Amino acid sequence: MKYLYAILISFFLNTTVFSQVNVAVSNFSNESEVLYLDAWERSVPTLLRSHLSDNKDIVVLDRARLDKVLEEQALTLSGLVDSSKVQTIGKILGAEFILSGKIDKQGSDIIVSADLVRVKTGQVQTEIVRSSNRDHKESMIEMLANNLKYRLTGQGEYQTKKVFKSNSIWYWTGATVLLGSATLATNSYHNDSVDKYNSATKLKDFDKYYDRSNNSKDLYTILGILAGSAAIGTLVDFLSSDEENEIRSGHSKQSSVKSNIYFVGKNEIQIGFQIHF
Structure with a gap:
């Protein structure tokens, strides 16, 4: 055996x-x-x-x-x-x-x-x-x-x-999400300031909410432009990176x-x- x-x-x-x-x-x-x-x-x-x-x-x-x-x-x-x-x-x-x-x-x-x-x-x-x-x-x-x-x-x-998707597309996507979220939050803050301005009864409140609404409007406009630019960058990178990152x-x-x-x-x-x- x-x-x-x-x-x-x-x-x-x-x-x-x-x-x-x-x-x-x-x-x-x-x-x-x-x-x-x-x-x-x-x-x-x-x-x-x-x-x-x-x-x-x-x-x-x-x-x-x-x-x-x-x-x-x-x-x-x-x-x-x-x-x-x-x-x-x-x-x-x-x-x-x-x-x-x-x-x-x-x-x-x-x-x-x-x-x-x-x-x-x-x-x-x-x-x-x-x-x-x-x-x-x-x-x-x-x-x-x-x-x-x-x-x-x-x-x-x-x-x-x-x-392979390039690393840059993740940066563009992250920037789009963050800037988009900041734009929405700032716009909400602006609308709240406008509502409080319209309902104010005191002069000091008029001045306070008037300045706040104007500043927030300027800020969300800038953030909106940046978010839009980031979204365009994400799309361009997505469409153009396929051949470069292909084997x-x-x-x-x-x-x-x-x-x-x-x-x-x-x-x-x-x-x-x-x-x-």
């Missing part, structure tokens, strides 16, 4: 190990001329490794090990799609997938694209996230990692869009690229490419 338990435990442990996906995360290069995106070259791979490592079914291979193999092979994996090179590196690393990518800026959008290369077949699938707000970097990479996890393990849901994703179809060089005759060389979708 003990032997049976040992066999069962060994079976389940081995099943767990072999069900895991080994992924090597390489460099992401800044393809734009935007200087601050140079910092993204360092942070994006680090964030991706962290998010991917959260999944128990994904094993992220050590970066130092990857760098050592690349140095020995005199290669870079940024944008690498040559299946023979991928298979060579993957075999040395023991990786099933190799991930590299690019960072670019098109118009107002910052675009992070990740090329997921399947070592066994050389197939490449590209996942993309884009946003016009640079402050959403971590949320962009979180969405990118989520979609990569979905591709690698089938777990969770593929995310196509995230919308969108997308992906390409799987493809594989193979290159061949043929020597024909004495002085002829033919170069051919096969692309499979």
Whole structure:
């Protein structure tokens, strides 16, 4: 019976190990001329490794090990799609997938694209996230990692869009509520002063409530203008902030690229490419 338990435990442990996906995360290069995106070259791979490592079914291979193999092979994996090179590196690393990518800026959008290369077949699938707000970097990479996890393990849901409301809209909304409340309170105070002025029977009360009603009228007029301005600011911010605070994703179809060089005759060389979708 003990032997049976040992066999069962060994079976389940081995099943767990072999069900895991080994992924090597390489460099992401800044393809734009935007200087601050140079910092993204360092942070994006680090964030991706962290998010991917959260999944128990994904094993992220050590970066130092990857760098050592690349140095020995005199290669870079940024944008690498040559299946023979991928298979060579993957075999040395023991990786099933190799991930590299690019960072670019098109118009107002910052675009992070990740090329997921399947070592066994050389197939490449590209996942993309884009946003016009640079402050959403971590949320962009979180969405990118989520979609990569979905591709690698089938777990969770593929995310196509995230919308964030800017902090400023809450400031505008708060200002509208506070100023609107102050306007209503001041108007009520003004009406009360007018009523007391109309019912006054003494000269000193006439003067007192006359000044009070005039002052409160001026105050609630100013507060009303400010409350209206705040309401307009809230509406404008609400309508204009959607695109700036939106993250969108997308992906390409799987493809594989193979290159061949043929020597024909004495002085002829033919170069051919096969692309499979």
